[in-house]
Amino acid sequence: MFKKTLLAASLAAVSLVGNTAMAAEKVDLLIKNATVLTMNADKTVYENGLVAVKENKIFAVTDGNDVNEYKAEKTIDADGDIVMPGLINTHTHVSMTVFRSLADDVPDRLHRYIFPLESKLVSRDMVRIGAQLGNVEMLKGGVTTYADMYYFEDEVAKTVDEIGMRAVLGETVIKFPVADAANAEEGIKYAVNFIEEYKDHPRITPAFAPHAPYTNTTETLQKITELSKKYDVPVMIHLAESERENQVIAERSGGKSPVEYMADIGALTPNLVGAHMINVSDSDIELLKKHDVGVAHNMSANIKSAKGVAPAPKMLEEGVRIGLGTDGPMSGNTISTIDEFNQVAKVHKLVSKDRAAMPPMQVIEMATIGAARALHMEDTIGSLEMGKLADIIVVDTTSPNMVPVYNPYSALVYSAYASNVKHTIVDGKILMKDREMLTVDEDAIRQEALDFADKVRKTVVESGEVVQ
Amino acid sequence: MFKKTLLAASLAAVSLVGNTAMAAEKVDLLIKNATVLTMNADKTVYENGLVAVKENKIFAVTDGNDVNEYKAEKTIDADGDIVMPGLINTHTHVSMTVFRSLADDVPDRLHRYIFPLESKLVSRDMVRIGAQLGNVEMLKGGVTTYADMYYFEDEVAKTVDEIGMRAVLGETVIKFPVADAANAEEGIKYAVNFIEEYKDHPRITPAFAPHAPYTNTTETLQKITELSKKYDVPVMIHLAESERENQVIAERSGGKSPVEYMADIGALTPNLVGAHMINVSDSDIELLKKHDVGVAHNMSANIKSAKGVAPAPKMLEEGVRIGLGTDGPMSGNTISTIDEFNQVAKVHKLVSKDRAAMPPMQVIEMATIGAARALHMEDTIGSLEMGKLADIIVVDTTSPNMVPVYNPYSALVYSAYASNVKHTIVDGKILMKDREMLTVDEDAIRQEALDFADKVRKTVVESGEVVQ
Numbered sequence: 001m002f003k004k005t006l007l008a009a010s011l012a013a014v015s016l017v018g019n020t021a022m023a024a025e026k027v028d029l030l031i032k033n034a035t036v037l038t039m040n041a042d043k044t045v046y047e048n049g050l051v052a053v054k055e056n057k058i059f060a061v062t063d064g065n066d067v068n069e070y071k072a073e074k075t076i077d078a079d080g081d082i083v084m085p086g087l088i089n090t091h092t093h094v095s096m097t098v099f100r101s102l103a104d105d106v107p108d109r110l111h112r113y114i115f116p117l118e119s120k121l122v123s124r125d126m127v128r129i130g131a132q133l134g135n136v137e138m139l140k141g142g143v144t145t146y147a148d149m150y151y152f153e154d155e156v157a158k159t160v161d162e163i164g165m166r167a168v169l170g171e172t173v174i175k176f177p178v179a180d181a182a183n184a185e186e187g188i189k190y191a192v193n194f195i196e197e198y199k200d201h202p203r204i205t206p207a208f209a210p211h212a213p214y215t216n217t218t219e220t221l222q223k224i225t226e227l228s229k230k231y232d233v234p235v236m237i238h239l240a241e242s243e244r245e246n247q248v249i250a251e252r253s254g255g256k257s258p259v260e261y262m263a264d265i266g267a268l269t270p271n272l273v274g275a276h277m278i279n280v281s282d283s284d285i286e287l288l289k290k291h292d293v294g295v296a297h298n299m300s301a302n303i304k305s306a307k308g309v310a311p312a313p314k315m316l317e318e319g320v321r322i323g324l325g326t327d328g329p330m331s332g333n334t335i336s337t338i339d340e341f342n343q344v345a346k347v348h349k350l351v352s353k354d355r356a357a358m359p360p361m362q363v364i365e366m367a368t369i370g371a372a373r374a375l376h377m378e379d380t381i382g383s384l385e386m387g388k389l390a391d392i393i394v395v396d397t398t399s400p401n402m403v404p405v406y407n408p409y410s411a412l413v414y415s416a417y418a419s420n421v422k423h424t425i426v427d428g429k430i431l432m433k434d435r436e437m438l439t440v441d442e443d444a445i446r447q448e449a450l451d452f453a454d455k456v457r458k459t460v461v462e463s464g465e466v467v468q
Numbered sequence: 469m470f471k472k473t474l475l476a477a478s479l480a481a482v483s484l485v486g487n488t489a490m491a492a493e494k495v496d497l498l499i500k501n502a503t504v505l506t507m508n509a510d511k512t513v514y515e516n517g518l519v520a521v522k523e524n525k526i527f528a529v530t531d532g533n534d535v536n537e538y539k540a541e542k543t544i545d546a547d548g549d550i551v552m553p554g555l556i557n558t559h560t561h562v563s564m565t566v567f568r569s570l571a572d573d574v575p576d577r578l579h580r581y582i583f584p585l586e587s588k589l590v591s592r593d594m595v596r597i598g599a600q601l602g603n604v605e606m607l608k609g610g611v612t613t614y615a616d617m618y619y620f621e622d623e624v625a626k627t628v629d630e631i632g633m634r635a636v637l638g639e640t641v642i643k644f645p646v647a648d649a650a651n652a653e654e655g656i657k658y659a660v661n662f663i664e665e666y667k668d669h670p671r672i673t674p675a676f677a678p679h680a681p682y683t684n685t686t687e688t689l690q691k692i693t694e695l696s697k698k699y700d701v702p703v704m705i706h707l708a709e710s711e712r713e714n715q716v717i718a719e720r721s722g723g724k725s726p727v728e729y730m731a732d733i734g735a736l737t738p739n740l741v742g743a744h745m746i747n748v749s750d751s752d753i754e755l756l757k758k759h760d761v762g763v764a765h766n767m768s769a770n771i772k773s774a775k776g777v778a779p780a781p782k783m784l785e786e787g788v789r790i791g792l793g794t795d796g797p798m799s800g801n802t803i804s805t806i807d808e809f810n811q812v813a814k815v816h817k818l819v820s821k822d823r824a825a826m827p828p829m830q831v832i833e834m835a836t837i838g839a840a841r842a843l844h845m846e847d848t849i850g851s852l853e854m855g856k857l858a859d860i861i862v863v864d865t866t867s868p869n870m871v872p873v874y875n876p877y878s879a880l881v882y883s884a885y886a887s888n889v890k891h892t893i894v895d896g897k898i899l900m901k902d903r904e905m906l907t908v909d910e911d912a913i914r915q916e917a918l919d920f921a922d923k924v925r926k927t928v929v930e931s932g933e934v935v936q
Contacts, residue, residue, distance in 0.1 A: 097871070101878040105817075105824050137868035300810070303818040304882070306825070333882035334869050342768070343811055347818070349573075350771040356573050357774070400605035401802050401886070403565070403914055404921035406929060410569040414772070414801035418869070419887040446871055453872035461874060 027060075028428060029053040030072035031394065034083035035408055036061060039368045039383040043361065045408065051083055053390040056428035061384045074430075076423060078394055082408050084364075085383050086144025086391035086426060087337045088371035091236070091275040091296035091325030093150045095122075095130030097137065098452050100329040102461075109305070111244075114330060118151075120459060122179035126452060127152040131159040133449040134335055136442055139165060140435065141336020141418030144391040144426045147273065147296065147325070147375055149209035149236050151180045154194050157204050164431045164439050166391065168273075168375055169198070170209025170236040173224060175216055184210075184220040188227070195231050203427060205377075207234040212241070213258050214248035221267045228271045234375065235267075236296075239274035242307060246279055259284035268293055273374060275325060277315075278308045285311070285318050294321045294374035297366065299347060300340045301327030309351050312344075312366070313358060323371025324363075336418035337367045345413050360413035390428040396420045495528075496896060497521040498540035499862065502551035503876055504529060507836045507851040511829065513876065519551055521858040524896035529852045542898075544891060546862055550876050552832075553851050554612025554859035554894060555805045556839035559704070559743040559764035559793030561618045563590075563598030565605065566920050568797040570929075577773070579712075582798060586619075588927060590647035594920060595620040599627040601917040602803055604910055607633060608903065609804020609886030612859040612894045615741065615764065615793070615843055617677035617704050619648045622662050625672050632899050632907050634859065636741075636843055637666070638677025638704040641692060643684055652688040656695070663699050671895060673845075675702040680709065681726050682716035689735045696739045702843065703735075704764075707742035710775060714747055727752035736761055741842060743793060746770055746778045753779070753786050762789045762842035765834065767815060768808045769795030777819050780812075780834070781826060791839025792831075804886035805835045813881050828877035858896040864888045 029052070036049035038061055052060040052070050060066075099117065106113050127150060138146055145166040148156055153171040160167045171194045172178065173187035181187040191208050198206040208224045210216045228235045238245075240258045253261040259280055262268045268291035275296040280288070288295060297312050315322045324344060326335045341363050348358035372382025380389050395412065397405050399420050405411040424432040431439050497520070504517035506529055520528040520538050528534075567585065574581050595618060606614055613634040616624055621639040628635045639662045640646065641655035649655040659676050666674040676692045678684045696703045706713075708726045721729040727748055730736045736759035743764040748756070756763065765780050783790045792812060794803045809831050816826035840850025848857050863880065865873050867888050873879040892900040899907050 097868075100872065100883065101874045104875070104878045104882060105827055107824065109823075133868055133871060140868060300814060303814045304823070306817040306821050306823040309818065333878070336869070339810070339869075339885075342807070343814070346768060346771045346811070347815060349774040350777065350815070353774050355577075355772070355774040356575065359573055398914060399887075400565075400601055400608060400910070400914070401804070401807075403601060403917050404568065404924075406569045406921070406925070407572070410572045410801070414572060415568065417807075417885045417887050419867075419885050442868070446866060446868065449871050453874070456872075457874070 024071035025052070025069055026071050027052040027054050028073045029076070029390070029425070030070050030074070031076045031078055031083055031392065032064060032067050033080060034078035034394070035080060035397070035405070036384060037082060037084040037364065037408055038385065039085050039365065040385050049083075051384055051392060053392075053428050056390055058384060058386050058388050058390050060386055076394065081397050081422060082395040082412065083384070084393055084395065085368040085381070086393050086424065087142045087367050088323060088375065088382060089138060089143045089146040089326055089335065089337050090273065090294070090323040090371045090374045091147055091149070091298055091327055092134070092335050093328030094134035094146065094148050094156060094335065095127040095150050096328040096330045097134040097335070098126060098130040098449055098456065100333050102330065102456070104333070117460060118179070121456060122151055124152050124155050127155040128159060129448050129452050131156045132440070132445045134329065135159055135163045135165060136437060136440065136445055138335055139163065139424050139432050139437070140421065141338050142393040142395070142421035142424055143336055144393065144424060145377070145381060147236060151178055153206070154197065157194070157198055157201070157206070160204055161201070162440065164203070164426055164429055166203045166381070166426055168205040168207055168234055168236070170207040170234070172209045172211055173216060173220060174211040175220070184216055188220070188223060192227065195233055199231065199233070205234065207236055209236045212238040212245060213261060214245045218252070218265050221262070222265055225267045225269060228269070233271065234273055235269070235271050236273045236275065238276055240279045240284065241276035257281065257284055259287050263287045263291065270376065275327070276302060276310060278302055278310045280311065282314070285315055285320060288315070288320050289318050292321065294323070294376060296325035296374060297322050298325045298327040298332070300343050301331035303347060304331065309347060313348055313352060316362060321373040321376070322366060323374035324366045334418070338416055338418045338421070341367065341413040341416065360407070360409035363413045364409050390425060392425040393421055394423040396422040492539035493520070493537055494539050495520040495522050496541045497544070497858070497893070497898075498538050498542070499544045499546055499551055499860065500532060500535050501548060502546035502862070503548060503865070503873070504852060505550060505552040505832065505876055506853065507553050507833065508853050519852055519860060521860075521893075521896050524858055526852060526854050526856050526858050528854055544862065549865050549890060550863040550880065551852070552861055552863065553836040553849070554861050554892065555610045555835050556791060556843065556850060557606060557611045557614040557794050557803065557805050558741065558762070558791040558839045558842045559615055559617070559766055559795055560602070560803050561796030562602035562614065562616050562624060562803065563595040563618050564796040564798045565602040565803070566594060566598040566917055566924065568801050570798065570924070572801070585928060586647070589924060590619055592620050592623050595623040596627060597916050597920050599624045600908070600913045602797065603627055603631045603633060604905060604908065604913055606803055607631065607892050607900050607905070608889065609806050610861040610863070610889035610892055611804055612861065612892060613845070613849055615704060619646055621674070622665065625662070625666055625669070625674070628672055629669070630908065632671070632894055632897055634671045634849070634894055636673040636675050636702055636704070638675040638702070640677045640679055641684060641688060642679040643688070652684055656688070656691060660695065663701055667699065667701070673702065675704055677704045680706040680713060681729060682713045686720070686733050689730070690733055693735045693737060696737070701739065702741055703737070703739050704741045704743065706744055708747045708752065709744035725749065725752055727755050731755045731759065738844065743795070744770060744778065746776045748779065750782070753783055753788060756783070756788050757786050760789065762844060763791070764793035764842060765790050766793045766795040766800070768811050769799035771815060772799065777815060781816055781820060784830065789838075789841040789844070790834060791842035792834045802886070806884055806886045806889070809835065809881040809884065828875070828881035831881045832877050858893060860893040861889055862891040864890040
């Protein structure tokens with residue numbers, strides 16, 4: 001309905017060309033003189049284009065010939081810089097920023113190191129402090145929407161609400177005692193309360209986050225599936241990630257793969273977003289497609305732990321909903337999707353033994369509209385098209401690493417640093433301008449994180465628990 | 469000799485502690501309150517250390533307790549930031565920045581695309597313009613020394629001299645006509661003239677750069693080996709890089725590998741630096757070790773072209789001289805070594821199926837003292853030790869991606885952006901301060917590169933020669 005109205009408005013605007021007597025169209029924000037990567041179905045690129053924003057939505061995306069038809073509250077002259085949809089990080093654990101660079105590369109790290117560390121140190125404060133820091137890192141790297149799985153997600157939600165980002169926040173459910181629940185049943189209760197509190201938030205989508213199939217019972221997974229249908233919310237899970245998972249699930253199910261098992265118990269649904277999906281066969285991929293499951297592809301983190309590379313090219317070919325994720329800051333270790341671009345493009349070429357594999361446009365697709373598809377949010381975010389929510393980034397092309405730009409997709413994927421993001425706009429609001437945060441105090445956030453890190457040092461590093 | 473003098477001076481300084489009546493030691497630059505990664509043989513790290521510089525050399529590197537013993541012309545308070553040796557890029561083609569993002573991922577790109585492009589567009593101007601831009605990119609990314617192979621290297625040398633960096637510059641010799649020589653013989657003459665002109669330059673080491681074994685005759689390679697001994701200069705070559713090379717060399721030599729062939733013709737010497745070394749067997753590695761050859765490991769570029777991954781862990785184990793290189797900006801596509809760290813650490817874990825493979829400290833080693841060893845320059849650069857040349861960088865730890873730092877090696881390898889480099893010092897001079905270039909006009913350099921890119925667009929892009 002809204003889209004139709006905008007279409008009409010846009011057609012009216014087009015008809016204004018050449019008729020200077022007509023009144024200019026009032027908009028809130030106009031970004032002009034931009035290399036616009038729309039990431040629409042045709043992958044339209046405007047070399048000297050514009051994006052106009054009214055309230056929190058995109059009002060027009062054009063070749064710029066109509067630039068004088070708008071009267072804007074605020075104007076950004078992009079001066080040739082790249083303007084594109086905000087990046088969408090399909091999988092992270094944002095609060096773990098406070099643990100970044102602790103005990104990297106330890107064997108069986110999750111079970112031997114991370115779970116025990118978390119049982120000592122996860123708290124409401126830790127979750128809030130880590131999320132605040134990670135939000136700033138992501139926004140400064142052009143991430144406008146992220147999907148998170150952790151504990152005390154209501155604390156993460158408060159930080160997202162405050163800074164002005166968009167997020168899908170999944171409250172963890174796991175069978176052993178964790179900081180905010182003694183068992184899976186309590187975890188589900190916590191999640192339901194969180195979902196009820198946030199289900200009408202304009203920028204936050206609350207979700208269930210069962211940790212993994214092998215760390216939950218079949219009964220728990222089925223209960224969550226049922227509740228996700230009742231509340232119409234996503235379910236995010238680590239799936240087909242590790243050998244340990246393969247073994248546990250094969251024992252539990254009489255030799256099935258994790259994806260087959262999830263299908264069998266009725267837990268593969270369009271609400272599901274599976275992170276990793278490294279150990280998937282062609283028939284598993286068919287199941288993902290059939291059940292319209294979303295996939296978070298966290299290649300950089302997956303190779304850091306030597307787990308392997310998910311068959312993303314095959315999934316793309318089969319039309320599976322797949323987008324890039326960073327995994328958490330103890331895994332990746334950075335959480336701006338742009339840090340992944342280079343590796344994603346290159347490692348798939350190595351693995352496929354084909355230098356034409358995973359071309360830059362496909363990487364940018366997996367970071368924008370593809371990631372939106374993975375989260376089932378492609379109707380509202382992921383591309384610059386009229387009527388969509390105004391989540392937009394401007395990427396500087398004057399930094400030496402970005403000079404020259406013959407092909408903007410190549411420049412973004414093979415050359416860009418996360419720090420080349422110049423402005424970040426979410427829901428029509430400029431949250432970062434010229435690399436300055438406008439809605440939060442970055443210095444105060446960093447200081448709080450550093451103070452928490454001192455506590456971590458005293459608790460686990462100085463005791464000798466961590467061999468650095 | 470010089471080292472001994474400094475040792476004595478330093479011991480004298482130590483004896484001053486507690487004796488405030490003595491005069492302070494006058495130094496030109498003092499960097500204090502730093503997390504100092506010395507990259508010395510013991511990998512000493514000072515948590516609150518200092519580095520003192522006199523003229524172009526390091527005068528002292530200490531734990532900082534003696535901070536009041538120095539009277540400095542200039543002082544940098546690092547405020548906890550990481551201070552480490554300048555990075556050394558062991559292999560690039562700096563002038564090709566002006567072609568960056570052109571026709572990425574084309575099959576057989578070197579022969580079908582790059583050589584023809586170069587025959588049209590390489591000129592003195594192009595080499596100068598591209599080098600100026602690349603120098604800025606590298607200095608801003610913390611590279612203080614680089615090794616280059618291209619044409620008109622005397623033009624590159626002028627830019628290096630002007631900006632104040634350190635470089636090993638290799639004039640290309642190749643058997644077909646190129647911009648600055650009609651054949652290999654002319655290429656050798658050009659190189660000899662260049663070497664004679666620059667052999668006494670304090671920061672520039674001129675060198676021969678035979679393109680590859682398969683693009684030169686045995687006679688040319690032997691002639692260059694002989695001349696390199698006469699002039700005592702390095703020989704840089706692409707070696708063991710591609711299938712095509714394997715085939716040509718096998719046909720020429722009766723089935724030998726490129727490394728075996730080079731050994732057989734007497735061209736494996738301590739002057740040689742071989743770039744890539746992807747296709748090397750264990751016995752090839754023994755030959756590299758035996759002949760004390762340097763290796764430039766360009767992993768990121770090598771996987772972009774799906775050529776494979778050089779067995780760097782094995783070479784390190786065998787004590788081969790190996791350092792990180794970026795390859796050229798059409799190959800990598802960025803040329804700050806720091807952009808490689810993450811990938812180098814992670815892809816070796818993937819290839820080795822071992823998450824403990826290629827730990828962060830080893831990556832930093834390959835970017836500093838290891839790279840110096842690859843270029844046979846470890847006596848003068850690559851670590852922060854008294855008497856060494858003062859090539860030093862300061863890496864910001866306040867950017868959100870660098871918070872917190874439990875382990876500086878992990879933070880640098882898994883989290884740092886090239887743009888986190890805050891100050892770059894070469895030969896005792898601050899060339900970049902707070903990300904501002906002090907010796908060249910970055911805006912003018914960028915504009916000249918953009919103007920040249922317009923010419924490239926008109927020549928090859930608009931004619932349809934390039935499918936983007």
